[in-house]
Amino acid sequence: AxxxxxxxDLKPSTAWHAQFEDVNNDGRPDLFVAKGNVDRMPDFAQKDPNNLLLQKPDAHFVEVGDVSGIESFSIARGAMLSDFNLDGKIDLVVVNRRENVKIWRNISSDLGSFIALRLQSSTSNRDAIGAWVEVKTAAGVQRREITSGGGHVSGQNGYWHFGLGNAKSAEIRVIWPDDTEGPWYTIDAGQFYSVSYGEAPKPWVPPSRAN
Structure with a gap:
């Protein structure tokens, strides 16, 4: 275990919400796991910090919860990795039992580039739940399903974030919920885009960047 x-604490851990997201924008999804004991399970660890596992080029994961500053002995249940302040960096919110919610803002300065996409469909559901997004750079192709909810008392929010490493641009394609395959579009890195069914991606500038 x-x-x-x-x-x-050498007893086994208790995991709740798990989510993949590219927290350092290197093009490889990393993994966060919310952890917390259950009162009626004394045989499991009482001190059980959340995990943040960075994916390396060889597809192995390395624990960085302690060095990243997100370690916590609160009893976690739900969580979300998302770019809450729209600065291109993935932040973290964790819902704890018997304690306040905790939020960590990503202030790293040595991250790769990114794109963030918001999908809108006119032929299925508004948010294109069930669509697949493909993002291609020289490093390879990332493929991601658009979902709603997932994990433990958690979900997704806002734009879908893709780290691009050193790439200055990317090609993207959407396979919509009705199985229509959109064309490949080349877009610049470091921006947010609105992608509507049957239309080319349109850049969107967060209010904080407008000036």
């Missing part, structure tokens, strides 16, 4: 990576 997996055991906590810090805190000195």
């Amino acid at each position: 997996y055991r906590p990576y810090m805190g000195g």
Whole structure:
């Protein structure tokens, strides 16, 4: 069984919400896991910090919860990784039991580039739930399904974020919920885009960047 990576408790961990997201924009999805004990399960770890696992080029994951500053011994349940302040960096919110929600803002300065996409469909549901997005750079193709909800008392919010590493642009394509395959479009990195059914991607500038 997996055991906590810090805190000195050698009993097995208890995992709740898990979410993949590229927190350092290197083009590889990383993994966050919300952790927390259950009162009626004394045989499991009481001190059970959340995990943040960075994916390396060889597809192995390395724990960085302690060095990233998101380690917490609160009893976590739900969580969300998303770019809450629209600066191109993935932030974190965690819902805890018997404690306030905790939010961590990503202030890293050595990240790769990114694109963020919001889909709108006129032939199925508004948010194109069930669509697939493909993002292609010289490093390869990222493929992601558009979903709603997922995990434990958690979900998705806002724009769909893709880290691009050193790429200055990317090609994107949407396979819509009605199985229509859109064309490939080349877009610049470092921007937010609205992608509507049957239309080319349109850049969107967050109010904080407008000036």
